[in-house]
Amino acid sequence: MRILLVNDDGIYAPGILEARSSLSRLGEVFVVAPERPRSAAGHAITLHKPLRIAQVSLPGGTGYAVSGTPTDCVALGYDVIMLSQCDLVVSGINAGANLGWDVTYSGTVSAAMEGAVLGIPSLAVSLVLKEERDAAPDYTLAAEITLWIAQKILENPLPAHTLLNVNVPQGVVRGLRYTFQGSREYEERVVERHDPSGRPYYWQAGVPRVNNTEAGSDVHVLEEGYVSVTPLQLDMTNHVLAEKMRGAAFWHYPDQSASGHSA
Ligand code: MN
Secondary structure, eight states: OEEEEEOSSOTTOHHHHHHHHHHTTTSEEEEEEESSOOTTOTTOOOOSSOOOEEEEEETTEEEEEESSOHHHHHHHIIIIISTTOOSEEEEEEEESOOOGGGGGTOHHHHHHHHHHHTTOOEEEEEEOOSSTTOSSOOOHHHHHHHHHHHHHHHHSOOOTTEEEEEEEOSSOOOEEEEOBOOOOOEESOEEEEEOTTSOEEEEEOOEEOSSOOOTTBHHHHHHTTEEEEEEEESOOOOHHHHHHHHHOGGGOOOOOOHHHHOO
């Protein structure tokens, strides 16, 4: 069993080491991670400059630090380091939840999406922090859950081009729930401040609104003290709407004759 383990918090983040020690019981783990933190990198890839891989010594063994994004780590880890021999992609364990629509910003989830693009069973695992400055988060349970789910999807593979997004609370949990993406809307998304010369600058962050949790969503079950597992798919198409638009006169754009539009 050959496992590609990546993250977006950087090669020296504690979460990836916890995941490695747990996944090592399953097989050979290749730790390939950004050389510096790249949270909220989304699914970005590096196209216009060269990428470097540096071997680094980590507690538990060698790691590969990549000068790019989390998705770059999957590409280089798979092609260069593992020579395309990879049974499982795990991304995490991220310091901080990845819920609802935030998965589109998430480097953690996007790296697992890249595993799904490659047709490899993939999961992303995130630890819910108790507060924004959670000094010493406890990854123990998240590492156990990572191993448990990895075993499950290897035994019983997911459909092609799907992945699991796993979020684990700290402390005692009530169990595990299979969920859907809740809505996560933020207030105070952009904060304006002023530098010493009086010019404005901006911080993006935001405070999640708490009054919008649908029962059974990822956001909701975590509030109830459960681990959340959301199956995600690469196909973001709204198939119901696409079908409606095809049948609606309002959306009808007349077909052009071949002669009328040929160059
Ligand atoms: Mn992160």
